[in-house]
Amino acid sequence: MLTIKNLHAEVEGNEILKGINLEIKAGEVHAIMGPNGSGKSTLAKIIAGHPSYEVTQGEIIYEGEDLIEMEPDERARKGVFMAFQYPVEIPGVSNSMLMREAYNEIQKEKGLDPLDPLEFEDYIIDKLNLVEMDQKLLDRNVNVGFSGGEKKRNEILQMAVLKPKLALLDETDSGLDIDALRIVSEGINKLNTKDNAVMLVTHYQRILNYITPDFVHVLVNGRIHKSGGKELALELEKHGYEWVTANTEVNGEAK
Template sequence: MLLEVKNLHAGIDGKAILKGLNLQINKGEVHAIMGPNGSGKSTLAKVIAGHPSYEVMEGEIIYEGKNLFDLEPDERAREGVFLAFQYPVEVPGVSNSQFLRLAYNEKMKHLGQEELDPLEFNDYLKEKAKVVEMDSSFFKRSVNEGFSGGEKKRNEILQMAVLEPKLAVLDETDSGLDIDALRIVAAGINKLRDSEKAIILVTHYQRLLNYIEPDFVHVLANGKIVKEGGKELALELEEKGYDWVKAAAK
């Protein structure tokens, strides 16, 4: 098993948002975490990545047999955990290519593999950028600065392509995207999907799942998983709305 979340209670500012969440994820699987606003979807994503504002009150997460909470956020990243941000952060004055190469080389160093010099990395980056149909003009620009909403989300998937994580948590990657951008982003994620990687899609809407077919769907309400099933569960939710599961959560 790649990731096991056991009885996770976590929240922010002393207030519990996740209240006993359990989840098991194997290599090669795509899991969709769905749920109404405030159900704790993004909290789960941020706790996995190690966001400092979130506190874990109870429970544990085992990643590749290790206690995830023993690792700092950057260590988690180097061990293969990746979070695609719901709101990607702008980093003025740091170019996309500098940033990506530093991140890539940090990971390579950690794995004891060879680092890439700027020229080698540029070739590697060009190849990866095809995944999300990004042209090289994005490389020189400051990270996310002045990017449109769609460009920022594509940039997140580009980072995922470059860093090749074992576990990718995509937090509302579909939010704020028009249909063309959604198609590009979804196609990118599908290209990166493989038997070595697990993906968690955190999403409010079923829409993304028309493009990326999940193996499992988990419905989160009031900090717990209240319903689980296959991809057909998403369609059922689309039809019946969240009131149906909310009622079940009580």
């Protein structure tokens, strides 16, 4: 589904990613872990097309197409979804309106009929239960006045509504208390099928108690230093990130 080859990227002249290789297939869950400032959030943002980052080398192939030249909205309509680390507040734009617009854009892309507000309401009610969210939040403005936990749940709600092929979850777990973490994780698990894939960017091992990754990659200083199965996360929790940089045997790459 997604193939990243030798990806280099920079922001304001600073190189953040220094040659990333990654292969994600349908049905897989990949966890990207790493210390703060390692470039793991950057990787998610670049796949989604954030304008602040410049790709200087390498390629990102998604479903056979090069993503790099596409606008963020084009990528989104093709099924790339990002759950933001800091979901943005948009005053004056109602949550349900945004989701309907976004949903109908994807319908159009697929050549299907858009849903009218009533049909959409029926559609979304089911999804609300998934993240145990109050219906009232639909009528509020996007993320305005939401608590931290509500914002994160709102991201997963949008994911449920838009049914992406590739979900990039950027530190969705950080800042959540344990109850919220459980709700969000269960939501993500329910959305996970054999046809879609999840890339989970996280700083903490905690979320992996709820979501079982097929692969864990450790990103340090713009490079993947180690890849492995879910047991790698436990090792990391035990030994800290220094342990990885000390044991380098990486993804076919020299340190």
